[in-house]
Amino acid sequence: MGAALRSMYANSKYEEVREEWEEDYSPQRFSYKALYKATKGFKESELLGTEANGTVYRGKLSSNAHIAVKRVALDAEQDTKHLVSQIVGIGKLRHKNLVQLLGYCRRKGELLLVYDYMPYGNLDDFLFNEEKPKLSWSQRFHIIKGVASALLYLHEQIFLHRDVKAANVLLDEDLNGRLDFGLAMFGTNRNPMLGSVGYVAPELIITGMPTTKADVYSFGALLLEFACGRMFIEHPGKPEEFNLISWVCHCSKRGNLIGARDARLEGDYVSKEIEIVLKLGLLCVQYNPEDRPSMAQVVSYLEGKDVLPEMPPDTPGISIPTPYHEVLA
C-alpha cells in the first residue's frame, strides 16, 4: 500500500508523488491530472507570469472554478513534510481580502500551489504601468483598507506575511484588494528572510528576523506607492526623489504634503484621505520598529476611528538618510 501511494500514475505524464503521511491532507490535495487538464496541459496561452520563484498558469477545474496554479521547484534538502503542513495551515485561513490558497500537488522536485483566480492580476501593473487603466482614488482607498484588514487578520492568527508589496496584492472581480501569499511565507523563497527589495525594513537586513513591525514597514512603503503612483525606490536623479520617503518629506517641508500624490489622479481625490495615507505611510516606515504602529492601529487610522499623531517631516527616523538607504544608493 505504502509503495503504491508513493507514486501515482508512475511513468505516465500524470505522475505525482503522494506519500502516506499526506493522507490527512487529502481535502487539500489536487491530482496532477486535474491540474494538467485545468490548465490545458500547462499551455503557453494559459501562462500568467514567470517570476524568480516559479511559473503561474490560469486554469479551470471540472467544477468550473477558475484557479491559478503556481509551479515551484523544490530544493532537494527542503523539509517537505513541514512545507506541506504550512501550506495546509495557510489554506485554512479565511479572509475576504486574502487570495484563498485552495491546495497543492507534489511531483518529483516540484510543488504546485492552487489558488483562487484573480481576474485583474496584480496591483503592480495598475499603479506603475502607464499603459494600464489608472485606478481612481476611491478604488485605491478601498483596496488599501482591504489589504490592511487582511494583514491585521494574519497578525492576529500569528502569521507573518514577510513579503508585502504591490506585486502581492491581486484584484478580484469586484476590484477588492487581495493579499497573495508570496513564497516567502513558506520559506521557499530564495531570499527567505528578506522579502523584496525596496520593501524591506532596515532592521531585517541586520537581524534577518521577520516581525510584525517589519510587515508594517512594507505596508507603509505600499501606502506611499498607492498615493504617489510610483515605486518606493526609483532613481530619477534628484536626491529628494530617490525614494518615496524623501519625496513625501520634501513636499511636506514645502507645506504641500498632498503635492506628493500621483499626478495621474488629476482632480479625482479626497484631500483628507490622501493626507491620511501619506502621513500613515511615513509613520509605518520609521527607522525604529517600536515607533511604527501595529496593524490594529493602522486599520483604525484608515477607518477614521483614530486621529493620526502629528509627525513633522524632520522627525528623526524618517527624513534622515539611514544606513539602509546608503546600502541601496
Ligand SMILES: Nc1ncnc2c1ncn2[C@@H]1O[C@H](COP(=O)(O)OP(=O)(O)OP(=O)(O)O)[C@@H](O)[C@H]1O
Ligand atoms: N491567484 C492569481 N490569480 C491571477 N493571477 C495571479 C495569481 N497569482 C499570481 N498571479 C499572476 O502571476 C504572475 C506571477 O505571480 P507570482 O506570485 O509568481 O509573482 P511574484 O509575486 O513576483 O512572486 P512571489 O510572490 O512568489 O515572490 C503575476 O503576474 C501575478 O499577477
